[in-house]
Amino acid sequence: MQGVMRTTQDLGLMVHGVRTRHQLTQAELATRLGVSQRYLSELETGKPKVLNAKLLSVLDQLGVELIYREVQE
Amino acid sequence: MQGVMRTTQDLGLMVHGVRTRHQLTQAELATRLGVSQRYLSELETGKPKVLNAKLLSVLDQLGVELIYREVQE
DNA sequence: GGGAATTATTACCGGGACGTAATAAGGAGC
DNA sequence: GCTCCTTATTACGTCCCGGTAATAATTCCC
Numbered sequence: 001m002q003g004v005m006r007t008t009q010d011l012g013l014m015v016h017g018v019r020t021r022h023q024l025t026q027a028e029l030a031t032r033l034g035v036s037q038r039y040l041s042e043l044e045t046g047k048p049k050v051l052n053a054k055l056l057s058v059l060d061q062l063g064v065e066l067i068y069r070e071v072q073e
Numbered sequence: 074m075q076g077v078m079r080t081t082q083d084l085g086l087m088v089h090g091v092r093t094r095h096q097l098t099q100a101e102l103a104t105r106l107g108v109s110q111r112y113l114s115e116l117e118t119g120k121p122k123v124l125n126a127k128l129l130s131v132l133d134q135l136g137v138e139l140i141y142r143e144v145q146e
Numbered sequence: 147g148g149g150a151a152t153t154a155t156t157a158c159c160g161g162g163a164c165g166t167a168a169t170a171a172g173g174a175g176c
Numbered sequence: 177g178c179t180c181c182t183t184a185t186t187a188c189g190t191c192c193c194g195g196t197a198a199t200a201a202t203t204c205c206c
Binding site: 005014015018019032033035043055057058059061062063064065066067068069070071072 | 078092131136138142
């Protein structure tokens with residue numbers, strides 16, 4: 001599964017999808033990743049603060065797009 | 074031109090390449106993008122502060138890789 | 147609807163990011 | 177070497193990010 005990441009919302013939806021497919025709660029995943037449940041929640045709901053809106057803007061203006069791709073492990 | 078973005082260094086090298094191919098100085102590009110020359114410099118030299126090292130770590134642990142791709146305009 | 151589990155949001159606080167401005171460090175050409 | 181142009185780094189101040197902890201809000205199942 002892969003897609004283009006233009007906004008923080010794209011990022012959030014993708015992370016949400018990965019997590020639910022793994023059948024993990026935010027709290028469980030947060031513990032494993034060493035982050036807070038609050039952070040994961042904001043990440044998944046696309047709060048701009050999580051991924052530098054500035055960086056996305058810069059890349060966009062540079063004509064660079066980001067693609068995320070799930071790697072099979 | 075495209076590639077995998079695993080580290081802040083990858084990001085920096087990519088931005089540097091785009092900028093030099095456009096024959097722009099950091100100061101010129103910074104003005105156009107609305108960021109500081111200091112920011113661009115740190116971006117290109119891969120200072121961890123610019124792209125959340127935490128976010129890259131989270132994505133990596135989730136089994137997600139980021140790919141950047143230059144779009145022809 | 148009621149209750150439990152999960153997620154989203156808030157307040158507060160400490161640390162880090164980024165702006166300006168200045169300065170140091172390279173590099174190119176003479 | 178010297179000068180000019182460009183890039184990297186520093187000091188300082190401000191603001192945002194993200195942690196903890198608590199509290200809404202939501203979802204799900206009965």
